[in-house]
Amino acid sequence: MRMSPKPIQSFRGDFTYSNSPGAIARFPFPFPEDEYMYSVNIEPHVTPGPEGSVFEFLFDIDEHYLSEMHERDLVLKENPKRCLAMPHMDQACWDLIERAMTSLSTDYPQHFTLQREGDSWTWENKLLNLKDSFTFGDSSTLPLPPMEYIGRQLQGDIALLDQRDGDLFLDAGIVTCPADWSLAFDAGMSFKEWHGPVPMAHGMGIFDRALKYLCAIPQGRPVRRLNWTLTINARMDTSPETYSEWGADRLSVTPENVADKVHLRVELQVLDRMSRSNALMFSIRTYLISLRDLSTNPEWAKRMHRVMKDLKPELIEYKGLTRYHPMVVEWLSQFDPAN
Amino acid sequence: MTIDKIRVRVDAIEQVAPLIREFQLVPVDGELMPFSPGSHVIVEMPDQPRSHRNAYSLLSEPRDAACYRIAVRLQEHSRGGSRFMHEQVKVGDELAITPPANLFAPNWGARKHLLIAGGVGITPFMSYLPALQRVGAGFELHYLFRSKQTGAYRQQLASELGERCYLYDADEGIRCDLGELLGDQPRGTHIYICGPQTLIAGVQEVAQALGWPTSHIHFEAFAAPQPGYPFEVELNSSGRTLAVDGDTSLLEALEDAGIAVPSLCRGGVCGQCKTRVVAGEPDHRDQFLTADERAEGNCIMPCVSRAAGKRLVLDL
Amino acid sequence: MTIEPLIKSRPSYGPVTVQINAKLHLFICTAEGQSALQTLIDAIPQTQRQLLVFSATDARGAVDEKGHSLLAEQVGAALCDAPLATAIYLSGPEAFMWDLRNLARSVGFADEQIQMCEPVGNARRLFCTHCYAITEEVSHSPQTCSGCGRLLLVRDHYSKLHAAYVGVQINAEDPAEIPEPEALS
Numbered sequence: 001m002r003m004s005p006k007p008i009q010s011f012r013g014d015f016t017y018s019n020s021p022g023a024i025a026r027f028p029f030p031f032p033e034d035e036y037m038y039s040v041n042i043e044p045h046v047t048p049g050p051e052g053s054v055f056e057f058l059f060d061i062d063e064h065y066l067s068e069m070h071e072r073d074l075v076l077k078e079n080p081k082r083c084l085a086m087p088h089m090d091q092a093c094w095d096l097i098e099r100a101m102t103s104l105s106t107d108y109p110q111h112f113t114l115q116r117e118g119d120s121w122t123w124e125n126k127l128l129n130l131k132d133s134f135t136f137g138d139s140s141t142l143p144l145p146p147m148e149y150i151g152r153q154l155q156g157d158i159a160l161l162d163q164r165d166g167d168l169f170l171d172a173g174i175v176t177c178p179a180d181w182s183l184a185f186d187a188g189m190s191f192k193e194w195h196g197p198v199p200m201a202h203g204m205g206i207f208d209r210a211l212k213y214l215c216a217i218p219q220g221r222p223v224r225r226l227n228w229t230l231t232i233n234a235r236m237d238t239s240p241e242t243y244s245e246w247g248a249d250r251l252s253v254t255p256e257n258v259a260d261k262v263h264l265r266v267e268l269q270v271l272d273r274m275s276r277s278n279a280l281m282f283s284i285r286t287y288l289i290s291l292r293d294l295s296t297n298p299e300w301a302k303r304m305h306r307v308m309k310d311l312k313p314e315l316i317e318y319k320g321l322t323r324y325h326p327m328v329v330e331w332l333s334q335f336d337p338a339n
Numbered sequence: 340m341t342i343d344k345i346r347v348r349v350d351a352i353e354q355v356a357p358l359i360r361e362f363q364l365v366p367v368d369g370e371l372m373p374f375s376p377g378s379h380v381i382v383e384m385p386d387q388p389r390s391h392r393n394a395y396s397l398l399s400e401p402r403d404a405a406c407y408r409i410a411v412r413l414q415e416h417s418r419g420g421s422r423f424m425h426e427q428v429k430v431g432d433e434l435a436i437t438p439p440a441n442l443f444a445p446n447w448g449a450r451k452h453l454l455i456a457g458g459v460g461i462t463p464f465m466s467y468l469p470a471l472q473r474v475g476a477g478f479e480l481h482y483l484f485r486s487k488q489t490g491a492y493r494q495q496l497a498s499e500l501g502e503r504c505y506l507y508d509a510d511e512g513i514r515c516d517l518g519e520l521l522g523d524q525p526r527g528t529h530i531y532i533c534g535p536q537t538l539i540a541g542v543q544e545v546a547q548a549l550g551w552p553t554s555h556i557h558f559e560a561f562a563a564p565q566p567g568y569p570f571e572v573e574l575n576s577s578g579r580t581l582a583v584d585g586d587t588s589l590l591e592a593l594e595d596a597g598i599a600v601p602s603l604c605r606g607g608v609c610g611q612c613k614t615r616v617v618a619g620e621p622d623h624r625d626q627f628l629t630a631d632e633r634a635e636g637n638c639i640m641p642c643v644s645r646a647a648g649k650r651l652v653l654d655l
Numbered sequence: 656m657t658i659e660p661l662i663k664s665r666p667s668y669g670p671v672t673v674q675i676n677a678k679l680h681l682f683i684c685t686a687e688g689q690s691a692l693q694t695l696i697d698a699i700p701q702t703q704r705q706l707l708v709f710s711a712t713d714a715r716g717a718v719d720e721k722g723h724s725l726l727a728e729q730v731g732a733a734l735c736d737a738p739l740a741t742a743i744y745l746s747g748p749e750a751f752m753w754d755l756r757n758l759a760r761s762v763g764f765a766d767e768q769i770q771m772c773e774p775v776g777n778a779r780r781l782f783c784t785h786c787y788a789i790t791e792e793v794s795h796s797p798q799t800c801s802g803c804g805r806l807l808l809v810r811d812h813y814s815k816l817h818a819a820y821v822g823v824q825i826n827a828e829d830p831a832e833i834p835e836p837e838a839l840s
Contacts, residue, residue: 088447088448163444164448165446212610216440216603216609216610216611218438218439218440219374219438219440220342220372220438221438273440274375275372275373275375276373276374276375276401278375278378278441278444
């Protein structure tokens with residue numbers, strides 16, 4: 001089933017965010033096995049994917065669109081440096097604009113339309129009541145810098161990676177709902193540098209293999225992977241910048257509220273080659289679901305219990321789960337009596 | 340949309356040098372995509388008894404999505420691909436190409452771009468030049484060729500680029516003094532070389548002696564697979580055995596048998612088709628594997644490499 | 656306090672060797688850093704080398720945000736006059752060396768032309784992930800941020816662009832927690 005955007009809900013303060021039964025049904029549950037191990041797990045993002053699934057299109061627009069765009073606005077107003085583009089990434093930003101506008105207007109014609117006459121483009125986003133005419137490639141004809149302009153209309157974070165010397169560099173992006181990483185600090189880093197804090201994976205040669213693979217992605221053949229962590233409350237902006245505001249949330253988990261407080265946070269990461277710049281788009285689309293909603297699917301609840309129970313201590317630490325991990329395992333155990 | 344293959348029609352063919360033909364390709368339906376300077380496509384050629392798949396640089400204006408242009412040099416020791424393009428392909432024919440991929444992109448941080456082309460190696464630079472001019476980048480083109488065989492587009496380039504274009508026609512006895520050229524460049528210059536392996540090695544050697552930083556030297560070789568002796572390949576999972584004849588690459592033989600192996604450059608450079616060897620000794624012809632990996636002998640780049648003996652067993 | 660796994664973005668410093676094909680050998684160091692380079696300096700004929708030595712005070716904040724410090728001007732002139740085939744050898748505090756590396760790259764040098772000795776001292780430059788302020792010469796963790804005053808855990812995650820380590824509030828989960836400072840290595 002396709003999702004229609006619903007009125008704005010909050011990802012902070014009173015946390016009114018909720019998933020409808022349809023959103024729960026299409027949630028990208030990330031564990032194919034009972035044990036979780038860090039791996040590259042990259043696969044082709046063949047579109048159109050299954051109808052109604054989060055994999056159907058290049059950019060997934062769902063019922064949380066307005067809420068997420070509102071949340072992004074709040075973050076950028078507080079800290080405009082959550083969006084940046086180095087000067088040499090201008091062409092890549094325009095590539096992203098083209099890829100996003102052509103995809104969205106084709107995949108969601110009821111919400112988005114694009115008219116092109118040569119370089120004269122008119123873009124209409126009916127969900128946000130936007131209609132802009134501009135000259136493609138000329139940043140002075142947009143109401144905002146190109147990265148911010150398009151980033152404010154896409155759910156999920158976006159990074160644009162410049163490819164040179166056989167490596168990928170984090171040289172542009174809009175990052176307002178990260179799982180604890182800072183675009184401002186990581187800007188300009190190479191692929192291995194910005195993955196520096198990921199434990200265990202380095203010795204396994206995972207990054208060498210992944211980097212070679214990513215550098216060779218051609219146009220028209222995007223790839224994807226899922227990543228996950230746990231988040232307390234339905235908080236989108238779990239950035240290092242705002243850690244002072246959300247760090248204490250981890251102390252608020254009790255056996256009574258664990259099912260509603262603790263959310264599985266899944267990132268659908270898509271990598272797609274940009275046309276003119278040869279940059280690689282890295283989109284990180286975040287989905288949140290409370291343990292209670294997740295447990296409405298008995299298979300998920302059982303597997304989630306097994307994965308959590310056997311999670312390696314390094315990963316518990318790295319993902320910041322230490323304080324409440326035992327309560328999660330305990331609550332989930334009711335769905336997995338055999339274990 | 341996911342794009343595996345693009346159907347194109349040959350819209351025009353032009354002899355642009357004694358041994359080089361240019362093909363203009365237009366989409367059979369829809370639009371082509373813009374591409375980045377230095378991109379190539381793989382052209383699938385439906386020859387008999389078997390098809391060929393060769394990589395060719397796109398030489399059209401990268402922003403133009405109406406038409407792609409490629410140029411093909413007739414190779415003396417052709418395994419069939421370039422001969423097919425020269426002798427079989429006619430205006431109006433349909434071919435399949437892959438979406439563009441890029442293993443030879445400009446470094447936009449360069450303070451100056453020094454382009455060195457040998458023969459048909461001019462092709463990737465044809466897409467560099469409009470992009471470099473558009474951003475007002477500093478550049479020079481040094482074009483080495485033999486006018487009795489190659490030298491495509493030289494009049495056009497000379498008139499468009501003026502004093503930024505340097506032509507060296509070996510058939511007229513005009514040579515390029517690499518020492519002089521590389522010895523007098525400003526700091527922050529990047530060198531790009533496309534041409535035969537001898538030219539690439541020559542530039543690298545001179546650059547090293549002159550103290551150039553290696554990360555400022557970029558190159559793309561004509562690395563089409565060369566013919567060899569026939570051999571057999573066994574697939575470990577099924578036990579199936581395929582015959583690879585002398586003019587077929589191992590990768591093509593696998594593809595012809597319906598076995599999907601990821602590939603990109605088809606010239607032993609990019610590493611996409613790396614495959615594990617279970618038994619048999621490979622004849623390594625790629626530029627991707629490290630000396631250690633070659634010594635271990637348990638992997639092969641099937642796009643260019645073959646069996647040293649009569650048989651290989653692959654982990655496929 | 657958390658135990659950090661080995662973080663791979665932290666730079667490692669190998670032995671510095673003469674780049675034989677270079678036409679000019681440019682040595683830039685602080686007075687304290689010169690001894691680490693002396694053997695190399697002595698190995699190069701005087702006509703092929705240039706030596707710039709700075710006092711510890713000059714070296715502090717070698718390049719300010721506008722690139723206007725005296726040091727940046729002097730070094731900038733030397734870098735801009737240097738030929739393409741120049742080898743650069745750096746020795747001094749870590750942030751000083753990375754500032755110079757960034758300056759050299761901005762005028763067209765490649766990373767492989769720039770070599771760094773083991774940094775003099777353990778002082779780190781710290782980038783606050785909350786307010787983006789820089790705190791210089793940090794020797795202990797946690798460290799109070801010079802911008803927002805938060806108590807920052809000094810991590811090993813390093814940005815070459817900022818020439819700094821990242822600092823994250825150590826007691827955000829429980830502000831009552833005030834760990835004893837530990838010396839950094």
